Amino acid sequence: MDCTTESQNIIIDVHVSDETPTNVQLELRKGLESTPRRLPTKYLYDDRGSELFESICELPEYYQTRTERHLLNQYADQIMSLTKAEELVELGSGAATKTRVLLDAMAQANQLRFYVPFDVSEGIVRRVAQELVKEYKGLHVHGVVGDFLTHLEHIPDGGRRLVVILGGTIGNLDSQSALNFVSSIHAEMASGDFFLLGVQLETSIKRIEAAYNDSTGVTAAFNKNILNVMHEMFGATLNPDTFDHVALYNKTDHRIEMRLRSKESQCVEIPGLDFSFELEKGEDILTEISTKYDHPRAEKLLKQSGFDMIKWYSDSEELIGLALARKP
Ligand SMILES: C[S@@+](CC[C@H](N)C(=O)[O-])C[C@H]1O[C@@H](n2cnc3c(N)ncnc32)[C@H](O)[C@@H]1O
Known part of the structure; x- marks a missing residue:
């Protein structure tokens, strides 16, 4: 290291x-x-x-961020109640702006212990860590600066885990690489841990x-x-x-x-x-x-990687999907 x-x-x-x-x-x-x-x-x-x-993410043309934030606002409480997560691990965390919606829901449910921002960009991991310990009293942040395709084994152990990928980051991989990646995430998780995968959906x-x-x-x-x-x-x-x-x-x-x-x-x-x-x-x-995915292709990716998909959330225009899955 x-x-x-x-x-x-x-x-x-x-x-x-x-x-x-x-x-x-x-x-x-x-x-x-x-x-x-x-x-x-x-x-x-x-x-x-x-x-x-x-x-x-702030551009009017870039509908993806606001739609995903809207979906998280709608379903974060339900996600936290289903997962009972105490540790949030975010792969490709970036500025973690939408992540706050999940952290708020964890804090509200008195479940918030650890946040693990994992990103290749060192400056942003450091900035987010500083911001979040100020915003959430008692939160421990264990940032990992690395390549999520090769350094996943460095995710630190914590409590009951929810691993998330937001912002359409999974879409940056072709289908075989996405399958390899999600399978290696599955391999790093414990049975009963949850995975929330945000996908951008095919539209006009x-x-x-x-x-x-x-x-x-x-x-x-x-x-x-x-x-x-x-x-x-x-x-x-x-x-x-x-x-x-x-x-x-x-x-x-x-x-x-x-x-x-x-x-x-x-x-x-x-x-x-x-x-x-x-x-x-x-x-x-x-x-x-x-x-860009659709519901069946997202579910197939999760299933082939070893996960059970337990919830599919989408907006009324079907622009973004959030798949909640569990490692059996
Ligand atoms: C599309 S942005 C999404 C950022 C944020 N999650 C969001 O929803 O706005 C992709 C993020 O993944 C990170 N990233 C891209 N490739 C990566 C890699 N191989 N390993 C780790 N992080 C990576 C980038 O630095 C960036 O922060």
Whole structure:
């Protein structure tokens, strides 16, 4: 482990640098050599990227956040009464804004003991931990800074657990990766623990594409920020001004694909990866997928991963689904 820091009621474990440089290089090179070229989505979320994502959540076009918050407001008490959870573990916790609805319900039911924010972005885990111990008296926060695809075993033990994934984060994985991920979450949980999975549902393509092509350009800035991250981390000669933000719905795979399209032919050098490649004018780098689910596909994912789905909550327009599942 890289390091642990402690202050009153807060422990933060940092695992992001556990990855060997070779593994990081291999993962990136493999993505950049594939067709289309890809960059791992987690690199969208440095401190600046996390801030930009918070701004996206406030956009009028981005219906997802307010709809999910509305659903949580409606059902949080019921969820806490069913789960009796004392420890809330959130994977991809980000700014944990909607999480407060769940924490409020736990506090109301006198069940709130531990919160475990788990995110790849260190700054935001530290900020959230500081905020929450002030907001919830007696709460212990044990943050984990790591990659939830490789560091799940570092989730600390606590009381009766509810693991949550919100914000459509599961949609960033293709179907096989989502199955592997949810199965490994299942493997880390005890029998009787609960899992709350938020999914974004398939709706009109016009509405979905508008959510990723906002009029103020915040999503474009979020997407292009990955190029700054590549420059800072690996010295990549990727100039954001030479790319266009593109977000289109892929009907076959039920997903938005967020891409960066090169405006010119260019030779990209990445000294930190000892790697270079030619990008054609009009060629794309895929930076994020956001898969849209429906009720049967969400239930199948949970079932195949070993969970029993016990409740399905959705809004009247069926834009967001919250699946509550239990490890038998
Ligand atoms: C779509 S945002 C959702 C944030 C928040 N849960 C919400 O509902 O608004 C995805 C979050 O997952 C984090 N994330 C992305 N990939 C990750 C990974 N491989 N491991 C850990 N966290 C990751 C990002 O830093 C970001 O905070």
